[in-house]
Amino acid sequence: xxxxxxxxxxxxxxxxxxREANYRYYVLxxxxxxxxxxxxxxxxxxxxEETHPELRTPDSPTQRVGAPPQAxxxxxxHPHPMLSLDNAFDLAGLEEFEARLKRVLxxxxxxxxxxxxxxxxxxxxxxxxxxxxxxxxxxGDGVTGEDVTFNVLGVPGLPQRLPEALPxxxxxxxxxxVRGELYLSRAEFxxxxxxxxxxxxPPFKNPRNAxxxxxxxxxxxxxxxxxxxxxxxxxxxxxxxxxxxxxxxxDWLAAAxxxxxxxxxxxxxxxxxxxxIARWTALRSTLDYEADGVVVKVDELALHDxxxxxxxxxxxxxxxxxxxxEVETTLLGVSLGVGRTGKITPVxxxxxxxxxxxxxxxxxxxxxxxxxxxxxxxxxxxxVHKSGGIIPEVIRVLTEAxxxxxxxxxxxxxCPACGEALIEDGANVRCVNLACPAQVLARLSHYASRGAMDxxxxxxxxxxxxxxxxxxxxxxxxxxxxxxxxxxxxxFGERSxxxxxxxxxxxxxxxxxxxxxxxxxxxVGARTAQLLARAFGSLEALQAADTADLAALPEVGETTxxxxxxxxxxxxxxxLIGELRARGVGGGAAAPRSDRLKGLxxxxxxxxxxxxxxxxxRLEALGARVASSVSKKTSFVxxxxxxxSKLDKARALGVPVLDEAGLAALLAARLGEEALALExx
Ligand SMILES: NC(=O)c1ccc[n+]([C@@H]2O[C@H](COP(=O)([O-])OP(=O)(O)OC[C@H]3O[C@@H](n4cnc5c(N)ncnc54)[C@H](O)[C@@H]3O)[C@@H](O)[C@H]2O)c1
Numbered sequence: 001x002x003x004x005x006x007x008x009x010x011x012x013x014x015x016x017x018x019r020e021a022n023y024r025y026y027v028l029x030x031x032x033x034x035x036x037x038x039x040x041x042x043x044x045x046x047x048x049e050e051t052h053p054e055l056r057t058p059d060s061p062t063q064r065v066g067a068p069p070q071a072x073x074x075x076x077x078h079p080h081p082m083l084s085l086d087n088a089f090d091l092a093g094l095e096e097f098e099a100r101l102k103r104v105l106x107x108x109x110x111x112x113x114x115x116x117x118x119x120x121x122x123x124x125x126x127x128x129x130x131x132x133x134x135x136x137x138x139x140g141d142g143v144t145g146e147d148v149t150f151n152v153l154g155v156p157g158l159p160q161r162l163p164e165a166l167p168x169x170x171x172x173x174x175x176x177x178v179r180g181e182l183y184l185s186r187a188e189f190x191x192x193x194x195x196x197x198x199x200x201x202p203p204f205k206n207p208r209n210a211x212x213x214x215x216x217x218x219x220x221x222x223x224x225x226x227x228x229x230x231x232x233x234x235x236x237x238x239x240x241x242x243x244x245x246x247x248x249x250x251d252w253l254a255a256a257x258x259x260x261x262x263x264x265x266x267x268x269x270x271x272x273x274x275x276x277i278a279r280w281t282a283l284r285s286t287l288d289y290e291a292d293g294v295v296v297k298v299d300e301l302a303l304h305d306x307x308x309x310x311x312x313x314x315x316x317x318x319x320x321x322x323x324x325x326e327v328e329t330t331l332l333g334v335s336l337g338v339g340r341t342g343k344i345t346p347v348x349x350x351x352x353x354x355x356x357x358x359x360x361x362x363x364x365x366x367x368x369x370x371x372x373x374x375x376x377x378x379x380x381x382x383x384v385h386k387s388g389g390i391i392p393e394v395i396r397v398l399t400e401a402x403x404x405x406x407x408x409x410x411x412x413x414x415c416p417a418c419g420e421a422l423i424e425d426g427a428n429v430r431c432v433n434l435a436c437p438a439q440v441l442a443r444l445s446h447y448a449s450r451g452a453m454d455x456x457x458x459x460x461x462x463x464x465x466x467x468x469x470x471x472x473x474x475x476x477x478x479x480x481x482x483x484x485x486x487x488x489x490x491x492f493g494e495r496s497x498x499x500x501x502x503x504x505x506x507x508x509x510x511x512x513x514x515x516x517x518x519x520x521x522x523x524v525g526a527r528t529a530q531l532l533a534r535a536f537g538s539l540e541a542l543q544a545a546d547t548a549d550l551a552a553l554p555e556v557g558e559t560t561x562x563x564x565x566x567x568x569x570x571x572x573x574x575x576l577i578g579e580l581r582a583r584g585v586g587g588g589a590a591a592p593r594s595d596r597l598k599g600l601x602x603x604x605x606x607x608x609x610x611x612x613x614x615x616x617x618r619l620e621a622l623g624a625r626v627a628s629s630v631s632k633k634t635s636f637v638x639x640x641x642x643x644x645s646k647l648d649k650a651r652a653l654g655v656p657v658l659d660e661a662g663l664a665a666l667l668a669a670r671l672g673e674e675a676l677a678l679e680x681x
Pocket of ligand 1: 024122
């Protein structure tokens, strides 16, 4: 039983992590996990649920597609659900897929497949009635999508009206639901990012994000100015078209005016697809669009009906994902970054190349030992990949490609910013000069950043200007700036000077948790800062706490407790805090508590998808009371998996019981937008 409990807790934790990742990926379009990491966690959960079906919940990410539509668009209900695809990461995965097919179809005969490229864009569903386009919608959560009709009208190969008769005598059914993938070419992605850079806007991370951002433009002129493209690959009810196979379906779509990808191949048996997959893997980097795999579909449509779908994906198709891309480029130089703690990070300056959708011109070299182990020399040809799918890293030097005798790289002995001798610190080197201008700039920039004090308009560039002009030296100096000092600076006018001074002044009332992040306390990210702020309520109380007080908090380990305690005793930090407090920074209050759930009392029972303490804290932060026993006064009992006697008591007393989905619905109804923020907190 206790083993099962541990597995249930693991499954719940995986579900919570995946849900949060989905929200960041689909809604915020700002993923923190790499796709590879997401895939790994997803598969762990899937395996767990397969071996222990009793652990599966109806709202598990394995049973769901995408994320609900955003409120800024009209919602469209898909007449037939739009599904995702199951993945295979290697040939063994494809063979497993084939074995499953043969088992379900009870056949030994070779199955015919159609292989198509998996385009890395976003799916679109089109509804035609009487041959006329009625709407175009994003996938959303598979059931409901966002109406983006106006944004697709100019896309070539996306017909607004279908021909009455098709070559070969086919006809267009009265109602037709067509599915495809919208995407941006690599060249168009680069052009859009250049345009954004010129307008001072942040770049899109990759073509998929850019396509997704483009289709969700509320102003159709913006999307019209970007060259979206599309490949169509399916319809909701192909049999109504009189076609028998996926191959014939693609031909039908092409004949009706829908753009389809000419790259497709039919093969009998998975083994026969292997050479094709190898060829397409090599072809990938030469395409002018991003493809992240090969979709293998059972060709015979009659078999689709027989195989059916799960809640999340059809059983007759699988997406083989390409392995991580390794790209060859040239090392143009090595630059040294100085972090706010003085750590020196060597960075490879590379000839720019597109890797898995993002342009890479710099890659981490970690530390001097890493450079030495690679025997890296400026001018070398190197192989680069994205570590964990996100951080570019040099993995190999092509020593055989060295034509000239390149001198070995010698790691500097002094700080590039202040000239102070560098000190070895384990595998790293460090500049220990607290007044080092690069460290000062990094600390200021961290202080003003979005995750910390969030001071609008105080970019690193502006901070550099203020330092250069001698207007500031330390963080507290920011609060002494006047509009008159800023107005004469390049890029400032009277208005922008006033705005910046006002934004800096506003930051004084940022909640304590943000100030804790801004101070750069060791091991303190947003989550720990929140815990500390809620537990201690003021900087003074936190400074007075000893290591044991800190370690007693849930989720704060011994190491963090000691590091935070020691940092707060350091004279430099104490002086900084003193100066900030003297200027009225950090009024001492923890994050303002919302009272949206005021008057409600919850009792939590069973295994939930997040630690009970955490949910308790979240509910309390919204003004609710969380009690430990059920009484008539309890508003709701939230029951997770394996609930205890509290559930029985709730039933006996007639107290309403919510499962997690019910709680989410309640929160959404009560909080609207706030619920989303809560989900991601
Ligand atoms: N990094 C993160 O935090 C994070 C979070 C969520 C999802 N993800 C990534 O997204 C994936 C899951 O997302 P998904 O559900 O959007 O699925 P998916 O992108 O892996 O595959 C399904 C989609 O492929 C598309 N597709 C492209 N070409 C196709 C073709 N020829 N035929 C059929 N379909 C085709 C369809 O739009 C379909 O909806 C994960 O594998 C992961 O890589 C990452």
